[in-house]
Amino acid sequence: MHLSAIRMFKYIRHLSCMALLLPMSAAQAQTVSNDDASRIVKALTDQLTDQYPFPEISAQYKAALLKNEAAGQYFQLSEAALGNKLTADLQATHKDVHLHVWRDTDRYKALVAPHEHHRGNAADFDAELEADRRGGYGYQRVELDAATSTAYINIPGGFKSSQEAFEMAASAMGMAAYSQHIVIDLRHNGGGSGQMGRFLASYFYEPGNEQFYLNGFYKDRSKDIQEWTYPFVPGHHMPHAKLYVLVDHNTASASEGFAYAIQQLHRGTIVGDTTAGAGIAGGFHALGNNLIVFLPVKMVTAPNSTVGWEGTGVIPDVTSTGPAAWDAAKRLILKDIMADTTDHVGQAAAQWRLEDDSSTSLEGDVLKKKYAALVGTYNKGEVTITAVKEGLQWNRFENGKAPQHYALREVKPDVITILEMNKEYGGPTCSRIYLQRDAAGHIESLIRKTIMTAGTIYTSPSPYLRSGGIAK
The missing domain is CATH 1.10.275 (Fumarase C; Chain B, domain 1)
Structure with missing residues (x-):
């Protein structure tokens, strides 16, 4: 136990x-x-x-x-x-x-x-089962980002090893099945059953390519156990997906074992804080007078080694403190996508995200002063750009609809986000205008682009032309 x-x-x-x-x-x-x-x-x-x-x-x-x-x-x-x-x-x-x-x-x-305890505690068992079910057996959520082909799986609860727990895990992995980047978040996961870690790891290898996952040795070395990934898990395997595991100082025991094994197998990148350092599995024993001991009995190590993470914790490949670990993993994913010259859609989406992350974020009076020439009417009144107290504002007018107003914010020189416009397609920063200038540096038109949920970038079929000609 x-x-x-x-x-x-x-x-x-x-x-x-x-x-x-x-x-x-x-x-x-x-x-x-x-x-x-x-x-x-x-x-x-x-x-x-x-x-x-x-x-x-x-x-x-x-x-x-x-x-x-x-x-x-x-x-x-x-x-x-x-x-x-x-x-x-x-x-x-x-x-x-x-x-x-x-x-x-x-x-x-x-x-x-x-036996007496079990007979007298059926209600406790039912309550624990209900709590496990309500809590998703530790699986809190799965989020898919189609633009970067990333699946984020958050497992803050402990690792369980019941039939229902494995069904929940298989469901989560099924949602992630065709993503190119998988992030498994084990921050705050205190461990539990090592079988769950092996189950998850098995998805990242082809059937028939089982891996020596971890080794467990006892005082009596004749009882040593080799732990391997499983030859079969339900659903689609992801041997080519890039794997990132988020950890912190609360990641302990069996969840540490998963991170440690993935690191030792060179199958993924560990991101976050050094983990708890609880590497000897064990069980409960009664001592007397209502006292019990949790007695460690099995040292868990890397394959063909007597060294594990006991006392030291799992040292991340990329160190990032607390909540920042997920942002660090996102940056790694974007850089990975940018390095893949065959994925043109992914590269364009990643470039968009990287620009958002490094945005100048100019707004307010600074933006009004820098882009004063933008103020005016475009496409015969379909759009106006006005100076307001908060900065510059994009105003859209359509027959039969109320006017729509959106704040503007600079991403980089001559690239400006229309905040919240079309956010249902790709988030609050998915729409931009790109300023087109003539040889003298005057603004002659605007090109509007929108990044869609799947990462494709839609470009308006015609430029926005200023009524009255070029802005000086």
Whole structure:
């Protein structure tokens, strides 16, 4: 059984905050007897000795705990306080993001009497199932950008491994199936089941080209596990799509494993912050007196290696802090499109986006002064450009319709965006005018262009001519 590190820590922090706000309950305040405390320490050190994958570190844990026990540091403490003290001493000896001890009466009962607990908690199971379904099994949204052939898949929730979770994943990948650029956003994803990461990774290889994804080793090396991508996943495979994975310091455990494997396989680009560094998978064990431990037992590493991301995290290929990671990935995609000389439609769309990103954004009085010669009437009154308090304004008049007014803003010299015009076709900056000048530098006409949703650029069939001739 696996639990995401981030979800576990949030739970522990929640308990700590509650302890500050509310009086301790009788059970929490109940002092653990010295004999019980000693039994708990022995159970914990035995589990570490038997199962922790690094014997030299488990020996350090054991020595530290026994020394502190001999000094009486675990005596006369409440259940919750004993859990906190054991966790602090373990982390002070060697930091393992997964290794924690805490008080959890419900989970403790489930561990010591699983059949009785299951029979008595059908309602809890139904509630958890309903929450998973409402939450899309961690899949929050899929967005398609046809202009750049980009699919963005946001998975902030933990990785689940139920039939319904895989169906949700397959649906998301199905929407992305024919995009040339795939962005998987794992920021805030605390992990969960490693099977989901392998499932997603399998879409980026041809059937029959399975990859050695990750390696898991235990203290007993005869139990080592090789994790490979799957030979079959439902829907279309995307072996040629460019893959980008967004991560941050909340990306942990199994979601880190996906990012790490993709990086080690050189299959995609990792963008964002260094991840949590939780690289040893494990499960829950009961210690006594309502205390449980999440015990790491399987070190997850790169194929044919003993090195993983435990303690260090996944180091991004492109570092970008917090929310800026998605913008950084967009820039990488645009540069990638510009390098592809065969995709003329994509290049034109990418160039448009890059110009928007680097726009001068001139407006207001500065724009009015620079382009004062634009003010006037065009195409026999179909369009006027006027100076208003906010800057320059494009006004369109059509028979039977109310006048339409749009602010103007410079993109670059002699290229001006008509803000919000035709936004249903390609967004708020999809319409522009391009100034055409004569040899003397005077404006003689305007060309209007609109970038459509699919990235094609529509050019008005005839230029906009100023009534009364060339503007001086």
